[in-house]
Amino acid sequence: MSNNEREEGEIIFKGKTDAIYKVIVVGDPAVGKTELLTKFATNKFEKKYLPTVGVSILKEVIELKDFNVSVNLMFWDIAGQPQFYMLHRPYFNGADAMLLVFDLTRTSTFSNINNWYNHAVKYGLSGIPRILIGNKSHLKEERKIILPMAEHLSENL
Numbered sequence: 726m727s728n729n730e731r732e733e734g735e736i737i738f739k740g741k742t743d744a745i746y747k748v749i750v751v752g753d754p755a756v757g758k759t760e761l762l763t764k765f766a767t768n769k770f771e772k773k774y775l776p777t778v779g780v781s782i783l784k785e786v787i788e789l790k791d792f793n794v795s796v797n798l799m800f801w802d803i804a805g806q807p808q809f810y811m812l813h814r815p816y817f818n819g820a821d822a823m824l825l826v827f828d829l830t831r832t833s834t835f836s837n838i839n840n841w842y843n844h845a846v847k848y849g850l851s852g853i854p855r856i857l858i859g860n861k862s863h864l865k866e867e868r869k870i871i872l873p874m875a876e877h878l879s880e881n882l
Contacts, residue, residue: 745797747819751841752826753834754805757860762800777804780816817848823855830867842882855882
């Protein structure tokens with residue numbers, strides 16, 4: 726096989742490649758979207774709740790040394806408050822992936838995941854990769870959503 730040919734499904738990286746992916750993070754207010762991203766980026770946990778106004782963008786660079794590739798993940802932490810719904814279209818536009826976050830201790834946030842997904846579908850994002858995240862697992866005594874419920878939902882998104 727020449728350098729320009731490749732088998733189907735095979736990925737060949739030549740030299741340093743930078744990729745940028747926009748990942749929208751959605752869910753009801755106070756499910757821990759911002760905290761999840763803060764923990765991912767800094768490995769720190771902030772207990773103080775400050776609602777996101779509109780959108781907050783976090784860039785995280787992942788180096789894939791085996792492939793000599795740098796992947797830039799642009800996380801768009803989108804406000805969950807209803808007064809910001811009218812602003813969502815430009816925030817959702819061009820998303821490459823979606824994190825759907827709910828609070829394991831509040832059933833209403835779990836029920837609303839379908840609304841968030843349908844909102845994204847309305848903006849043409851039905852085909853993008855998505856990850857369902859049940860947050861606040863450390864609050865074991867208050868947990869209302871069990872794993873089979875989340876698995877069932879994830880299979881239907």
